[in-house]
Amino acid sequence: MEAFQNGETVNQTEYIKMKIKDLKAINFPPGLLLRIETDEGIYGYSEAFCPKEHVLSLKPLIVGQDPTNVENVMRRIRHKGGFKPWGAGASGIEVALWDIASKVAGLPVYKLLGGKVRDAVRVYCDCGAGIEGDGQDYSIEGYVRNVERKKKQREHFSILKFDIGFHGSEGGLLQSAPNRVYEADRDYPTQGHMTEEGIDYQIKVVAALKECLGTEIGLALDCGPGLSLPSATILAKKLEQFNLAWAEDMLTGDMNPYVDADSYFALSSTTTTPTLTGEQIYLRQGFRDLVEKRAVDFVSPDICDAGGMMETKWIGEFADLFGILIAPHNYGHAIEFMANVHVGAVLPRNFVAFEFHRSDEPWWMDIIKGVEKPLIKDGHVTVPDTPGLGFELDERAVTKHLPEGERFFE
Ligand SMILES: [Mg+2]
Numbered sequence: 001m002e003a004f005q006n007g008e009t010v011n012q013t014e015y016i017k018m019k020i021k022d023l024k025a026i027n028f029p030p031g032l033l034l035r036i037e038t039d040e041g042i043y044g045y046s047e048a049f050c051p052k053e054h055v056l057s058l059k060p061l062i063v064g065q066d067p068t069n070v071e072n073v074m075r076r077i078r079h080k081g082g083f084k085p086w087g088a089g090a091s092g093i094e095v096a097l098w099d100i101a102s103k104v105a106g107l108p109v110y111k112l113l114g115g116k117v118r119d120a121v122r123v124y125c126d127c128g129a130g131i132e133g134d135g136q137d138y139s140i141e142g143y144v145r146n147v148e149r150k151k152k153q154r155e156h157f158s159i160l161k162f163d164i165g166f167h168g169s170e171g172g173l174l175q176s177a178p179n180r181v182y183e184a185d186r187d188y189p190t191q192g193h194m195t196e197e198g199i200d201y202q203i204k205v206v207a208a209l210k211e212c213l214g215t216e217i218g219l220a221l222d223c224g225p226g227l228s229l230p231s232a233t234i235l236a237k238k239l240e241q242f243n244l245a246w247a248e249d250m251l252t253g254d255m256n257p258y259v260d261a262d263s264y265f266a267l268s269s270t271t272t273t274p275t276l277t278g279e280q281i282y283l284r285q286g287f288r289d290l291v292e293k294r295a296v297d298f299v300s301p302d303i304c305d306a307g308g309m310m311e312t313k314w315i316g317e318f319a320d321l322f323g324i325l326i327a328p329h330n331y332g333h334a335i336e337f338m339a340n341v342h343v344g345a346v347l348p349r350n351f352v353a354f355e356f357h358r359s360d361e362p363w364w365m366d367i368i369k370g371v372e373k374p375l376i377k378d379g380h381v382t383v384p385d386t387p388g389l390g391f392e393l394d395e396r397a398v399t400k401h402l403p404e405g406e407r408f409f410e
Pocket of ligand 1: 182222249254279
């Protein structure tokens with residue numbers, strides 16, 4: 001048997017007693033890039049969106065362990081994680097372990113996760129709100145400018161997602177003008193009850209977006225978190241006319257350290273607008289109530305927060321058993337993007353698309369080499385057949401985007 005190392009094949013029996021030598025993290029805004037180093041010189045890469053100290057606190061628990069026994073390593077650190085951002089350390093490590101294990105096997109990660117069921121994986125584009133110059137804009141004209149621009153992108157996304165509700169900077173659309181919400185604050189996440197003006201304005205924004213997109217491109221909305229249950233119920237009902245791909249985090253979600261499955265069940269039961277949540281949730285157990293109660297139509301685990309690649313596959317299969325769809329959240333750079341391609345390749349038929357958040361950073365693909373570029377064509381990514389996550393990290397490109405004072409994995 002032969003394994004893959006730095007572009008060359010080597011004798012695999014050398015890796016039987018392989019050990020983790022080091023775990024390194026570097027700031028790469030808005031998060032961290034991670035590298036697990038082994039005594040055989042094989043590296044595994046990943047990302048995390050949490051304080052560097054949190055990731056590095058896990059290092060003593062994994063050094064000396066065999067990285068190819070992924071679950072055995074995870075058993076040592078999984079209990080150190082929690083809802084976003086505290087699951088990021090353990091989740092990021094899990095991704096890097098699969099990168100190493102599959103490089104050792106000389107196979108792409110998807111083979112170790114059970115094998116692919118699709119050759120190309122659908123990806124959707126997060127668009128934020130409107131644009132005014134380089135800034136965020138919640139005017140209808142701003143949204144129209146942005147949607148016109150996004151629908152012409154060379155990636156030809158089949159689903160675009162826009163922010164309404166409280167999602168976005170400075171309290172989002174609902175707090176960007178007076179009289180759209182009765183009571184809320186600018187702390188995030190928030191929850192509030194909309195005024196009639198707030199409801200009407202959001203419907204006007206969505207109508208303008210739909211007019212630009214027609215039926216050719218699907219529209220998803222990130223709505224919070226979150227609205228009061230009565231507000232979410234009213235809004236979801238009024239949004240039915242637009243046949244959305246989904247409405248995200250209408251009640252709770254991003255950064256909420258809990259799940260409110262009963263409220264989501266009440267909401268989802270009253271509307272045909274598909275509901276989605278889950279980007280902050282840690283582990284399959286965190287999704288259990290939402291799935292078993294059929295409280296939402298979609299779950300959206302983030303590989304780098306939910307516990308990793310195998311964990312996300314497990315969540316997707318569990319959801320499929322209950323007729324629930326999956327559209328993984330992804331805020332990451334090119335490494336988490338590639339992790340999503342491998343997981344997207346192995347998920348069952350309930351997989352719809354994974355998220356892409358970097359469309360306004362034209363250099364996003366530069367940090368990885370050895371992949372066919374552009375990565376996104378016709379709204380899909382071809383699943384790579386090269387070992388590991390399928391790329392080599394480009395030190396020069398990463399260094400170019402490091403914050404001042406940060407060095408490449410020293
Ligand atoms: Mg979201």
